Amino acid sequence: xxxxTQMEGPVTLSEEAFLTINCTYTATGYPxxxxxxxxxxxxxxxxxxxxxxxxxxxxxxxxxTYRKETTSFHLEKGSVQVSDSAVYFCAxxxxxxxxxxxxxxxxxxxIP
Amino acid sequence: xxxxxxxxxxxxIGTGKxxxxxxxxxxxxxxxxxxxxxxxxxxxxxxxSYGVNSTEKGDLSSESTVSRIRTEHFPLTLESARPSHxxxxxxxxxxxxxxxxxxxPGTRLTVL
Numbered sequence: 001x002x003x004x005t006q007m008e009g010p011v012t013l014s015e016e017a018f019l020t021i022n023c024t025y026t027a028t029g030y031p032x033x034x035x036x037x038x039x040x041x042x043x044x045x046x047x048x049x050x051x052x053x054x055x056x057x058x059x060x061x062x063x064x065t066y067r068k069e070t071t072s073f074h075l076e077k078g079s080v081q082v083s084d085s086a087v088y089f090c091a092x093x094x095x096x097x098x099x100x101x102x103x104x105x106x107x108x109x110x111i112p
Numbered sequence: 113x114x115x116x117x118x119x120x121x122x123x124x125i126g127t128g129k130x131x132x133x134x135x136x137x138x139x140x141x142x143x144x145x146x147x148x149x150x151x152x153x154x155x156x157x158x159x160x161s162y163g164v165n166s167t168e169k170g171d172l173s174s175e176s177t178v179s180r181i182r183t184e185h186f187p188l189t190l191e192s193a194r195p196s197h198x199x200x201x202x203x204x205x206x207x208x209x210x211x212x213x214x215x216x217p218g219t220r221l222t223v224l
Contacts, residue, residue, distance in 0.1 A: 051210060094210075
C-alpha cells in the first residue's frame, strides 16, 4: 500500500544553517508529492509540490526534488530563519480521491 | 477569494454536550475531509466525502458523524462530547485526482 516515512524530530537549528528533512514514500503508480507547513495554532499550508519524476518544487527558499529511483522527496533550505520554525509534513496523493497520505510531521525550531 | 473556513476556532465545553464543528469551502471542490490532530502532531483521517450525499469513515475510529447536503458545507457533529475528544480538528478540501488538499485553520476543542 501507499505510505510516507518522514524524518523524526524535533530538529533544532541555528539561524542561517542548512536544513534537510528526509521523506521517503511507498506508492503504486505515479503519485504527486507535497510538503506542507503548519505554524502554531494554524492549519496546514501547501509549501511546494511535484507531480512527476525529476520535478523540483520550490517556494520561499525551500526546495524538494521528486526522486523516483530512491522514492524520496527530501525538503531542503540553504539558510533557515527564525520565522521558519514550524511543523513540516510530507504527503503523497494517488489518483483515487481518498489516497492522500501524510507523514508524521517534523517539528523545526530555529534559534537566533 | 476562494477559501476554506472553520468555526469556531476554539471551543471549551462540558462533558455530555452536543457540538457541531462547521467547515465551508468556496472553491467548488467535490472532495472534503476531516482530520483529528493529536498533540504529537500526527494527522488521523476520521471522515471524508466525495460529493453531496456521500460520506465515509476514515482510518481512525471516531464517535463523530458528518453530513454533506451541500457541496460547500461539511459539518462534523459530536452527539455527546467526552474528554477523550479533546483535540485539534482540521477540515480540508480537494478537487481530487493528483491535486493537493487545502486546509482550514482548524478548531481546537477542549472537553472538560
